[in-house]
Amino acid sequence: MRIALAQPNYHVGNFKYNTALTLRAIQDAEKKGAELIVFPELSVCGYPPRDLLFSDVFIRECLRQVEKIAEACRGVAAIVGSPTFNPEQNGKSLRNTAFLLQNGRIQATYHKGLMPTYDVFNEYRYFEPADTFHTIPFKGRRIGLTVCEDIWNLQNQGMYSVNPPDELFRENPDLLINISASPFAWNHGPNRLRVLSENARLYKLPLFNVNLLGGQTDLIFEGGSAVFNPQGKMMDLFPSFEEALRVYDLDEVINGRGKEIPIVPENDGKCRLMMDALVMGVRDYFRKTGLKQVILGLSGGIDSAVSLVVAEKALGKENVWAVLLPGPHSSDHSVDDAVALAENLGVRYDIISINDTVSSLEKSLSPLFKGKEPGVAEENLQARARAVILMGLSNKFGHLLLNTSNKSEAAVGYGTLYGDMCGGLSPLGDVYKTDVYGMAKVINSQQEIIPENTISKPPSAELRPDQKDSDSLPEYDVLDDILCKFLEENMDAASIEESGHDSATVRKVLRLVTGSEHKRRQSPPVLRVTAKCLGAGREMPLEASYEAIINC
């Protein structure tokens, strides 16, 4: 039996587009002699549809598309995913369903059993979990079909009290198929592949996984679908960040002594992987919202430099507009560095001084500011003057403003709300400052694109004379290690201290993080590339007291 796997880049709610992609893949698979083609979780509507699921019109449209796709399944059968109405009186009104479409009609259904409801997942908000599980007969074989999370409760060690593959195994399946929508984080891929491998090995069955591809608001899905033999060896791995369709012979996979593909992260692949993910994330956000062009403020610093390169790779140099906005404390080299980068990339740039606007603002405020020392308020005026000018250009010409903040500064609230925190999308908001440097290294690996001076000079917001980030913050390697331990590894203050950090520094950083939740609440969507993003997947109260967790 020949099985095709397809990872198209779907668009949530765009039924015409999604179904066209699916039908094209079905045709392609048929041409290639496949008897079955498998698509990812909720393929019909795209993932995650979020509260669109509460619209009955939306669900009915999904079901109409399933019927339409079924009609095209004459020569080849297909497994697609769609939300369905739950006919039971009790429970949530929907199910997360996989359909086997065959001979022009719906042949069988499987309902997802485990509803991930943690981090970025919120599936129990919508879906009733199934409590019975059956294999699906197909051409003399029994398919053990599951949806994403269903295979993650390995050996019942997880956060659920049922284990769908165990239930399916009682019916002696011949192969396992898992359709998934597992969001990208730079270090998540190997976990995902190991869980797949472990399932194949445990049940001694071949396993085919199709994982979703594409950027969807703040979540990035890398694709990277994979095939495992009954010993748990990975026999094939799809590319990440691109559409693909491949066909396999089931018996070859079962008996396959082909070359095993090792499950290891590239040794130095972190920043390159983040780069690729962010480029797809930016490209898809623009494409799916119908936008083409981007504008950003280019300061001569490292964050806006790397943001500009990401934007250029995602959208093409003709669609990128860099604006230099020198102010009273900008250094000459900043303007030079910014110009050099824009010219290296061949993108349009303009220079608009903020000095007059800042002076007008200061003059307007002077009767009320009289007798007060200049401070953060005056610094923020500069950042906000820049934002107003950038948004003016955005509104006039229809370019989306790209935010250029990094995760380290966002985490400690080192940014101006309605100033440099503006923008429609934040590509670096989940990238620590030290990794922004890593990305710059990747960018410059062939030739110097980002000027060396941008990389080597000490980071500064340039909002007052001789300002340096390190005046207010620990050095970035220390800060980033503390942040990663607190945010991603969920370590408490005492444990972070024990790991080798100064107690006062740890408390200071945690107080900055917990004290700036209100700023991040108004941040643009952040493209998620780590295990814990300061956006999707993190829900903190704004008016809580955090003292107990800081002073532990």
Added chain:
Amino acid sequence: MRIALAQPNYHVGNFKYNTALTLRAIQDAEKKGAELIVFPELSVCGYPPRDLLFSDVFIRECLRQVEKIAEACRGVAAIVGSPTFNPEQNGKSLRNTAFLLQNGRIQATYHKGLMPTYDVFNEYRYFEPADTFHTIPFKGRRIGLTVCEDIWNLQNQGMYSVNPPDELFRENPDLLINISASPFAWNHGPNRLRVLSENARLYKLPLFNVNLLGGQTDLIFEGGSAVFNPQGKMMDLFPSFEEALRVYDLDEVINGRGKEIPIVPENDGKCRLMMDALVMGVRDYFRKTGLKQVILGLSGGIDSAVSLVVAEKALGKENVWAVLLPGPHSSDHSVDDAVALAENLGVRYDIISINDTVSSLEKSLSPLFKGKEPGVAEENLQARARAVILMGLSNKFGHLLLNTSNKSEAAVGYGTLYGDMCGGLSPLGDVYKTDVYGMAKVINSQQEIIPENTISKPPSAELRPDQKDSDSLPEYDVLDDILCKFLEENMDAASIEESGHDSATVRKVLRLVTGSEHKRRQSPPVLRVTAKCLGAGREMPLEASYEAIINC
């Protein structure tokens, strides 16, 4: 047996403060001869703690406080709520627990069985639902203790497959106690009380409910704890929006032929109720974040006028600062109306023209804007110049900027991002324009506080000559009815049309709503006062296609 109910205003994570409130109430109850005092859901840490629950330090601190409160329970016993660790290997790592504290120690525990995970609730993110339920013996009686949602699966008609009160009823309880944290919406109170009454009536048992009090970021909890006799008659109802403690004789409630309190919403109480809720919401946000003073832009229009009155009632006139920011298209009467209101309230006001700043911005942009017709970009410059000045004052003097947008304009994206959409908190963001007028009527019911002209003139953003809201939008009574049906009643476009609206208008409004999700993503927290807020409880994808639900 004498039972006390207490609804203190807790502060999430502020253990010292919360435990002091609890201990004081225990003392008070003891003095009043109570044998048992009941506190609301998760009383020990406050509700909702959200992702603070993922901190083990936080949970351990909760448990330490439970022990501390237990030590004080010598004369009187107490029921308190706290998260606890789930000792089972499978399932979520926490439970949502109610404790009976008696004789200086933990006497019994009950774990919540139904985890609301919809709208503003996200409890399955954290808590494993209990699957066994037992009554708790106390002084010769059996208590059927439940936590909030547990009693909402009435007669198994709801979204769960278990019904905890049915399970408890098998053990013949003598009374029912429900501890809850049910968030306010102007029309939710009667639902809540009817469900409580129905449970009492169904099991023929007296029922005591303690509901949480206080504002917590965007959610408002009204209190309104209540007592029902075995016929389901409401025998007492706590005040809304204030702390209280009352003591009841159980036998009197069981036999009670006291005066029944009817469960009916006040006929014309909607806007007064919203007003009271918003005043508590604003007051608590400031108090719990440690802030005292507020600043807002006063335009002479109805939204900022009502916002100012809410702020003044919440924080006192000495803590409120109104700033008038006339621009090139502001009318004289706007300034006059704003001044009159500020003087009526006795709050500080200042007048700062934005004309110079707008001119500077226009001059800076003119080389790039050359040859383009003036439009939305120029209008937004004015709104953003105001925001930068207000934020400058906020940063300099430490006043929190209050957002003054209403729900109608927020819903259709009729507002400037980083302009009038700025602010740390949005008191009117869940109040339709027509209800803002209703609130103005309530405010002026004794004497004219808001100038009549502010109420009677046609709404305008005053960003271009002779601009009126009705140039771009349907009249507000039409708009608000469509919005309410779409957002709160979850009606589809075809049904809204059938209810008596013009088809083109319905589609236009729905397209404006779905096309402005990206703006609202960056809004300040909105105090929730309706069944569906444009903030907490609504999760829409930004880059989805919404055509299918608009064109149905």
